Amino acid sequence: MLNVQNLTKRYKRGDSSFAALDDVSLTLGGGEFAVISGHSGSGKSTLLNIIAGLLPADSGVVELDGKVITGLADNEISRIRNGQIGFIPQGHSVLANLTVLENICLPRWLYGNADGGGDYALSLLDGMGAANLAHQYPAQLSGGELRRVSVARALLGKPKLIIADEPTSDLDAGNAAAVMGLFAAAAKGGAAVLVVAHSEAGLDGVDCRRLQMSGGSLV
Amino acid sequence: MSKSLTLNKIALRNITRRYARSLFLGGLVALLAFVLTGGSLLVSSLRSGTESMAARLGADALIVPAGYERSAEGALLRGEPSSFYLEPDLAERLSQVEGIAQVSPQLFIASMNSEHCDAIVQFIGFDPDTDFVVKPWLSQLLSGGLPKGQIVIGSRIDGKPGQELNFFGRKYTVAAKLEETGMGFDTSVFTDLETSRIALADYISFGGENAPPDADGVASVLTVNIRQGYDSNQFSRNVNYGFRKEGVGVVFPKTMISNVSGNLASLIGVTVALMVLLWVLAAGVLTVLFSVTVNERKREFGVYRALGAPQRYLSRLILTESLAVSAAGAVIGTALITLVYFLFSDLIGLSIDAPYLRPAGGVTALVITGGFALSLVIGPLAAAYSAGKIGRIATYAIMREGE
Ligand SMILES: Nc1ncnc2c1ncn2[C@@H]1O[C@H](COP(=O)(O)OP(=O)(O)OP(=O)(O)O)[C@@H](O)[C@H]1O
Numbered sequence: 013m014l015n016v017q018n019l020t021k022r023y024k025r026g027d028s029s030f031a032a033l034d035d036v037s038l039t040l041g042g043g044e045f046a047v048i049s050g051h052s053g054s055g056k057s058t059l060l061n062i063i064a065g066l067l068p069a070d071s072g073v074v075e076l077d078g079k080v081i082t083g084l085a086d087n088e089i090s091r092i093r094n095g096q097i098g099f100i101p102q103g104h105s106v107l108a109n110l111t112v113l114e115n116i117c118l119p120r121w122l123y124g125n126a127d128g129g130g131d132y133a134l135s136l137l138d139g140m141g142a143a144n145l146a147h148q149y150p151a152q153l154s155g156g157e158l159r160r161v162s163v164a165r166a167l168l169g170k171p172k173l174i175i176a177d178e179p180t181s182d183l184d185a186g187n188a189a190a191v192m193g194l195f196a197a198a199a200k201g202g203a204a205v206l207v208v209a210h211s212e213a214g215l216d217g218v219d220c221r222r223l224q225m226s227g228g229s230l231v
Numbered sequence: 232m233s234k235s236l237t238l239n240k241i242a243l244r245n246i247t248r249r250y251a252r253s254l255f256l257g258g259l260v261a262l263l264a265f266v267l268t269g270g271s272l273l274v275s276s277l278r279s280g281t282e283s284m285a286a287r288l289g290a291d292a293l294i295v296p297a298g299y300e301r302s303a304e305g306a307l308l309r310g311e312p313s314s315f316y317l318e319p320d321l322a323e324r325l326s327q328v329e330g331i332a333q334v335s336p337q338l339f340i341a342s343m344n345s346e347h348c349d350a351i352v353q354f355i356g357f358d359p360d361t362d363f364v365v366k367p368w369l370s371q372l373l374s375g376g377l378p379k380g381q382i383v384i385g386s387r388i389d390g391k392p393g394q395e396l397n398f399f400g401r402k403y404t405v406a407a408k409l410e411e412t413g414m415g416f417d418t419s420v421f422t423d424l425e426t427s428r429i430a431l432a433d434y435i436s437f438g439g440e441n442a443p444p445d446a447d448g449v450a451s452v453l454t455v456n457i458r459q460g461y462d463s464n465q466f467s468r469n470v471n472y473g474f475r476k477e478g479v480g481v482v483f484p485k486t487m488i489s490n491v492s493g494n495l496a497s498l499i500g501v502t503v504a505l506m507v508l509l510w511v512l513a514a515g516v517l518t519v520l521f522s523v524t525v526n527e528r529k530r531e532f533g534v535y536r537a538l539g540a541p542q543r544y545l546s547r548l549i550l551t552e553s554l555a556v557s558a559a560g561a562v563i564g565t566a567l568i569t570l571v572y573f574l575f576s577d578l579i580g581l582s583i584d585a586p587y588l589r590p591a592g593g594v595t596a597l598v599i600t601g602g603f604a605l606s607l608v609i610g611p612l613a614a615a616y617s618a619g620k621i622g623r624i625a626t627y628a629i630m631r632e633g634e
């Protein structure tokens with residue numbers, strides 16, 4: 013499903029440059045759930061953002077479902093990210109001016125799809141025990157609830173690939189376990205899931221492949 | 232069920248959910264629209280006032296008693312009533328001055344206080360046989376000419392055709408009412424010379440200020456057309472030297488008008504320069520404001536990127552938001568100034584010491600539309616810089632651990 017080959021990314025820092033990603037390769041099949049951990053600054057976010065097509069790589073290739081997606085024009089890669097990748101960026105990512113339900117349906121509306129998949133969105137919320145939040149604005153939600161909203165939003169389009177950058181970083185153990193459980197379930201449903209997690213929070217007893225990142229390399 | 236949110240609806244939501252910010256930006260545009268449209272309306276009203284005056288002061292020169300040059304100007308420009316006279320035989324001799332092609336006497340009488348007069352006006356008598364100043368525009372009003380003993384009243388005078396108005400204790404029938412001229416004629420009453428001499432006799436009998444001993448043959452000014460090619464300075468000298476003893480003065484309405492329009496030209500220049508400056512300033516301030524707010528919202532825009540919005544979606548979102556805010560401001564600002572302009576036009580005209588006349592409806596509409604359009608485009612123009620940069624900024628912001 014996901015095939016990453018020899019990704020390299022260098023950042024400039026002052027006059028010198030250093031490799032944030034150094035020849036990273038990774039394959040992930042449909043139904044596989046992989047968790048990357050590693051020290052801060054080891055290059056985890058850089059890797060995920062390149063896979064999601066937000067950041068260009070210096071060299072290397074990202075293949076999704078057999079199609080090379082590195083080096084595409086913004087329009088093309090954006091459409092692929094919208095339709096085939098469920099991307100949960102690091103930090104908060106629920107839009108304050110839209111209700112919970114609108115946040116979840118937004119990816120479909122972005123491409124003029126009048127059917128935002130509202131029924132499915134509601135059933136996703138329901139499955140998370142958050143159906144009552146559908147018409148709330150995010151300002152009224154807790155951190156754990158917000159995180160579930162962003163997960164539901166990533167799941168809405170039934171993407172082939174789900175990428176989440178530290179989705180449990182600011183959650184308590186119970187909420188972290190709940191969120192990781194959602195990813196595990198999505199993997200069971202056939203998606204390839206790649207999650208970055210700083211800690212072990214929520215991973216107790218979760219069946220997943222563990223990867224370690226250090227100094228720009230997967231070890 | 233949640234209704235589908237198009238880009239336009241999202242823009243609207245962003246505006247209404249952040250109303251303080253939107254009110255501030257919209258208010259700025261409204262202020263701009265108000266000032267721009269107001270300034271343009273003022274300029275065009277002054278211009279049409281001057282044009283109307285030039286069209287109605289069709290004499291090359293006015294001969295008046297010495298010392299009354301300014302009174303004559305005040306009466307014509309601003310409708311300040313005054314009474315002054317040339318002796319009958321003086322008028323007769325003046326009309327023989329070298330250089331004159333056409334001459335016609337007029338009699339000016341200032342109305343008296345309420346007891347004897349229905350309105351404060353400048354009473355003007357013209358000689359239907361020789362007149363070349365009043366009749367050209369009067370004939371558009373009264374094709375058969377002004378019946379003897381009747382009056383034509385200025386637009387600001389209360390009264391309708393057919394009604395009778397009292398001046399100096401005598402009733403006069405209103406034959407017609409002038410349309411607005413923006414000058415002294417708006418508070419003037421016109422009648423034939425003979426009738427005006429009857430009015431003058433009444434004025435004398437009531438002990439009117441600055442009255443001549445006798446109304447017979449009296450005139451206040453001689454309207455003069457100078458012979459084609461004759462030097463107007465030479466004409467002026469002929470009058471001044473030839474009648475040094477008697478004391479007469481010459482007023483050139485065209486100089487008067489060109490003085491007014493000269494002052495007006497600089498006033499218009501300053502106004503236009505200020506408006507351009509204001510527009511540029513507003514565009515600059517708005518550019519900075521949009522850039523600051525877009526920078527504040529870069530994480531928000533980054534989320535759209537993460538969800539698969541292409542860069543041009545964000546540019547369109549920003550331009551749409553700025554256009555909507557700008558449109559609301561422009562509508563409110565232009566509507567307000569239009570209201571003020573039509574409600575207080577008379578007051579504005581009176582407080583300005585220059586011919587002021589509301590231009591034709593088409594011109595007014597054009598000016599208002601122009602002010603509206605200039606205010607409308609300023610939002611998207613000022614946001615264009617931010618809209619162009621947002622794709623990169625937003626992508627970068629979502630990759631960083633933003634809050
Ligand atoms: N735009 C950039 N310019 C320069 N250096 C950058 C840039 N983005 C990231 N870096 C650096 O690259 C390295 C990897 O960053 P990255 O965000 O991928 O780390 P991370 O593993 O996600 O860290 P964290 O766990 O703190 O989120 C870090 O040293 C970071 O400072």
Ligand SMILES: [Mg+2]
Nearest residue numbers: 056057058102
């Ligand atoms: Mg990171």
